[in-house]
Amino acid sequence: MSAVRVLVGTRKGAFILSADGKRDQWQISGPHFGGWEVYHLKGSPVDPGRIYASQSTSWFGQIIQRSDDGGQTWQPAGNQFTYEGVPGSHQWYDGTPHPWEFARVWHLEPALDDPDRVYAGVEDAALFRSDDGGQTWRELPGLRAHGSGAQWMPGAGGLSVHTVLLDAHNRGRMYIAISAAGAFRSDDGGQTWRAINRGLKSDYIPDPDAEVGHCVHRIAMHPDRPEVLFMQKHWDVMRSDDGGGLWYEVSGNLPSDFGFVVDIHAHQPDTVYVIPIKSDSEHYPPEGKLRVYRSRSGGNEWEALTRGLPQQDCYVNVLRDAMAVDRLDPCGVYFGTTGGQVYASPDGGDSWNAIARNLPAVLSVEVQTLP
Amino acid sequence: MIRVILPAHLRTLAQVHGEVALDVPTPVTQRAVLDALEARYPTLRGTIRDPLSLQRRPFLRYFACEQDLSFDPPDEPLPEDVLTGRQPFIILGAIAGG
Secondary structure, eight states, rough: OOEEEEEEETEEEEEEEEEEOOOSSSSSEEETTSSSEEEEEEEESSTOOEEEEEEEEEEEEEEEEESSSTTOEEEOOOOOOOOOOOOOEEEEETEEEOOOOOOOEEEEEEEESEEEEEEEETTEEEEESSTTTTTOEOOOTTTTTGOGGGGGGOOTTTSSSEEEOOOSSSTTTTTEEEEEEEEEEESSSSSEEEEEEEOOTTSSSTTTTTOOOOEEEEEETTTEEEEEHHHHHHSEEEEEEETTTSSOOOOOOOOOOEEEEEOOOOOSOEEEEEOBTTTTTTOOGGGOOOOOOESSSSSSSSSEETTTTTOSSSOOOOOTEEEEOOSSSSSEEEEEEETTEEEETTTTTSSOOEESSSSSEEEEEEEEEEE | OOOEEHHHHHHHHHHHOOOEEEESSSSSSSSHHHHHHHHHHHHTTSSSBOOOOOBTTEEEEEETTTTTTTTTTSBBOOOHHTTTSSEEEEEEOOOOOO
């Protein structure tokens, strides 16, 4: 029988939640790297035993951990992230130039065809790649050399590459997103990049439809329909049908078009999930009700999914990397909260159960579907 | 031998228990001790000092003989009691709540 492994990064370590294909009984292992922030961990699609984890603290900096046995044991890998050439500067909060400084790895994206190749999206915003299982890292400097880098400004959480998407049908194509610069696409494996923000409107920047400066929170792509992208922006849920060439809004009847996560059903490319959050500044669910919203029509028409989720006095947040889906049928959907709960739905969102209730604040959730 | 006490998180990372004893070439300075420590435990590279600038990470301190040596020049010899092993060289994480 198939199985599922849910990889959970938290403020105080990593946890691995495991279940068989029925997904009704869960085992929790961890904390791994207890006391450290684990922004993200993710398994290789071609070798599920290979998992990469980003472990950091303000005290001791960045560590990359690697497991070759599905998270039972871990080995520290390389942790030197050095910007190529003279790093230059981006904008600071007050508009002054600020030198690029590495802070931490936000997102690790293992390659689709090689377990030793992995991409790292980092703060301050840059993209790195390792071809030796995380031992050494080299920046793909074309992103920061896009030409707009000097204009990028951090959001409240920093200036970070937080989304890395790889196109399985076009091996040179990849997407990244930066808070608060926007979305970018490469068609040559990350050597050169173009901003793909046409159609985005952000009233919190001087030119609402500027080429860069948009606070993109998350982008989702279905592997079988890679030209269609869904985006949760700092206000507005957006869709592109041409690989980011043009975006249009699909927020429709959502109670708030602000949020962080967005993801897509494993077998239904037009079924999309978001979790509306109240903003500006509150960053908890509207009316204290934790609701996942599902659109079966690729946006605009959304239904609230509430069965099994708290519908009163709930004031948690769900951060941008904290939702994922499995590949089983029916598709499982998972998300984690800043209150330390991890919720799972084994039926595409119709019903939910807390599969962990008392973890530290959840930063990221990824899922491995195992044979 | 130079005795070094690491913060708990770095002991876990380096997979050591208790103090670390290092054979450090003379002159025994902060830089020489940290170089020897990172050579013995490569996984600690970057966790105490920036790997390029070798600047101490801001939330760490170096103590020895009831003195804060954090702001001493890195090539200044350490106190005699550290050299003789009577006192450890302590790498300490700043305290913080939460």
